[in-house]
Amino acid sequence: MLGDITIGQYYPGDSVLHKLDPRTKILAILVYMVSLFIVNNFYGLLGMMAISILVVAVSKVPVKYFFRGLKMIIFIVLLTVALQMFMTPGDVVWQWSFLKITKEGIKQAVFMGTRLVLLISITSILTLTTTPIALTDGIERLLKPFQRFGVPAHELAMMMSIALRFIPTLVEETDKIMKAQAARGASFDTGNLIEKVKALVPLLVPLFLSAFQRADELAIAMEARCYHGGTNRTRLKALQYTGKDLAAGILCICMVAAAIISRTVS
Amino acid sequence: MSLELKHVSHIYQEGSAKESYALRDICLNVNEGEFLGIAGHTGSGKSTLIQHFNGLLKPTSGEVIVDGVNINGKEAKKELKVLRMQVGIVFQYPEYQLFEETVERDIAFGPRNLNLSDIEIQHRVTEAMDMLKLSKKMRKKSPFELSGGQKRKIAIAGVLAMKPKYLILDEPTAGLDPKGREEFLELIADLHQQGLTVVMVSHSMDDIARYAQRMIVLEHGEIRLEGTPQAVFAQSELLDQIGLGVPTLTRLLIELQKQGWDVRTDLFHPTDVSQEILRALSKREQRKGADLC
Ligand SMILES: Nc1ncnc2c1ncn2[C@@H]1O[C@H](COP(=O)(O)OP(=O)(O)OP(=O)(O)O)[C@@H](O)[C@H]1O
Numbered sequence: 001m002l003g004d005i006t007i008g009q010y011y012p013g014d015s016v017l018h019k020l021d022p023r024t025k026i027l028a029i030l031v032y033m034v035s036l037f038i039v040n041n042f043y044g045l046l047g048m049m050a051i052s053i054l055v056v057a058v059s060k061v062p063v064k065y066f067f068r069g070l071k072m073i074i075f076i077v078l079l080t081v082a083l084q085m086f087m088t089p090g091d092v093v094w095q096w097s098f099l100k101i102t103k104e105g106i107k108q109a110v111f112m113g114t115r116l117v118l119l120i121s122i123t124s125i126l127t128l129t130t131t132p133i134a135l136t137d138g139i140e141r142l143l144k145p146f147q148r149f150g151v152p153a154h155e156l157a158m159m160m161s162i163a164l165r166f167i168p169t170l171v172e173e174t175d176k177i178m179k180a181q182a183a184r185g186a187s188f189d190t191g192n193l194i195e196k197v198k199a200l201v202p203l204l205v206p207l208f209l210s211a212f213q214r215a216d217e218l219a220i221a222m223e224a225r226c227y228h229g230g231t232n233r234t235r236l237k238a239l240q241y242t243g244k245d246l247a248a249g250i251l252c253i254c255m256v257a258a259a260i261i262s263r264t265v266s
Numbered sequence: 267m268s269l270e271l272k273h274v275s276h277i278y279q280e281g282s283a284k285e286s287y288a289l290r291d292i293c294l295n296v297n298e299g300e301f302l303g304i305a306g307h308t309g310s311g312k313s314t315l316i317q318h319f320n321g322l323l324k325p326t327s328g329e330v331i332v333d334g335v336n337i338n339g340k341e342a343k344k345e346l347k348v349l350r351m352q353v354g355i356v357f358q359y360p361e362y363q364l365f366e367e368t369v370e371r372d373i374a375f376g377p378r379n380l381n382l383s384d385i386e387i388q389h390r391v392t393e394a395m396d397m398l399k400l401s402k403k404m405r406k407k408s409p410f411e412l413s414g415g416q417k418r419k420i421a422i423a424g425v426l427a428m429k430p431k432y433l434i435l436d437e438p439t440a441g442l443d444p445k446g447r448e449e450f451l452e453l454i455a456d457l458h459q460q461g462l463t464v465v466m467v468s469h470s471m472d473d474i475a476r477y478a479q480r481m482i483v484l485e486h487g488e489i490r491l492e493g494t495p496q497a498v499f500a501q502s503e504l505l506d507q508i509g510l511g512v513p514t515l516t517r518l519l520i521e522l523q524k525q526g527w528d529v530r531t532d533l534f535h536p537t538d539v540s541q542e543i544l545r546a547l548s549k550r551e552q553r554k555g556a557d558l559c
């Protein structure tokens with residue numbers, strides 16, 4: 001029933017993107033996000049879109065699989081678009097009682113909608129091409145300089161990797177419980193809002209119970225293997241920058257530069 | 267009236283890297299009143315198969331027909347709830363689906379979803395608890411303070427309270443102690459005696475041998491063997507190959523035969539097997555007596 005949730009899932013492969021250092025990928029995405037908000041005209045936005053499409057193509061993740069992950073966020077995108085469209089003041093082009101659409105609203109909606117989709121596409125490419133372990137290693141290393149200011153780099157990274165690790169498990173568990181309750185006549189998609197919320201009780205109670213139990217077991221298993229936080233921990237695979245990372249870095253700089261130029265030109 | 271699978275195939279996560287056939291062209295009939303055993307190795311598709319019987323999973327291709335109605339067809343859409351009432355599925359480790367404050371309320375969850383009257387619901391809860399020999403004291407207890415075996419009984423009572431015509435059990439004895447296991451199987455056999463159609467999934471050839479009238483063996487999502495337990499267990503080599511083997515007592519007879527005893531090897535009930543062994547023993551005694559004379 002829930003087989004479609006692919007948030008944060010790794011897609012095995014051997015593309016250039018798979019081989020990049022996770023730190024490079026994380027930084028590149030930050031740069032992409034910044035560029036996305038620097039860009040303020042349609043041509044720039046089109047350019048960002050082209051980059052995004054190129055990245056998806058290079059990753060060699062099947063398009064079908066990629067879009068399945070995006071399906072989940074359609075609702076959020078539509079909500080944002082609707083809010084922008086109806087809430088932005090300006091030249092009214094269409095009106096029906098208290099609802100009105102403005103020229104500025106349409107522009108804003110298109111911009112925000114596209115930005116949101118691109119943002120999510122590019123971050124999902126990050127998780128699709130990076131194993132959770134590499135990802136958290138990367139984050140940990142990037143956060144290390146901030147440890148001096150009290151940022152618990154290792155702990156944050158560990159929490160994130162555990163969370164990523166358990167998404168599929170929880171999805172599977174939810175699916176199982178949903179099926180079991182559906183077999184007892186429960187329906188999760190009919191009725192009004194109150195009924196729908198009520199219908200979640202038979203799902204959430206068992207789910208929380210098992211999640212807590214799992215957390216408990218995991219803690220015991222970690223302790224049994226002498227886990228005691230990040231101090232003095234070494235890695236099996238130390239992160240190493242290569243020529244590919246340098247190339248990626250240069251491309252990123254070009255991207256920001258292009259974004260800034262497109263803004264000043266318009 | 268029967269459950270019918272016609273050329274059912276199922277692919278999980280179609281279009282992704284993990285795409286794989288969990289079921290391939292399954293044709294199967296479950297007749298009313300019978301006790302069907304489904305055996306198969308871990309990952310052979312047993313759980314996938316049974317979830318098709320009440321529309322929890324839709325076949326990638328093929329049809330599922332319950333009492334003459336194609337349950338994935340258009341006309342069945344509204345009646346899916348009614349169909350699910352007909353086909354009660356008890357999942358692997360069903361105790362994890364309990365959620366209510368009291369045992370009584372948890373068992374009543376199914377009947378309540380059928381919009382029955384309060385009196386009828388109470389009646390059904392009592393009936394289901396009686397069927398599973400659960401004491402009255404338990405009604406007001408929280409399901410979470412019970413033992414694993416008791417929880418499982420409550421979960422099954424919850425399905426029985428919906429009065430299904432077909433009862434489908436996925437590994438009902440997994441993780442139970444020998445006594446609990448025995449009790450459980452007897453109970454299921456009882457329910458079958460009372461007219462319920464039972465489909466039981468199990469790794470244990472012993473369990474299937476003792477209770478099933480007919481069985482199928484799945485391997486990699488396909489039906490490899492089908493027939494009475496007697497006929498299926500006669501193919502001990504094939505079963506060994508699949509990695510399932512034959513019931514312990516049949517294995518004993520096969521070993522005896524290898525050592526030169528003249529015994530049948532198509533038996534598996536304890537009484538039949540002991541009689542067969544005694545018969546072989548007395549035959550040998552007789553022959554010894556004859557040799558001496
Ligand atoms: N939700 C799912 N998503 C993807 N693949 C699945 C899913 N559920 C099962 N599978 C795959 O389908 C195949 C059949 O699984 P199934 O659960 O039906 O096996 P089973 O015979 O019930 O095994 P077991 O005896 O362990 O319960 C397995 O290869 C499994 O990996």
Ligand SMILES: [Mg+2]
Pocket residue numbers: 312313314358436
């Ligand atoms: Mg199973």
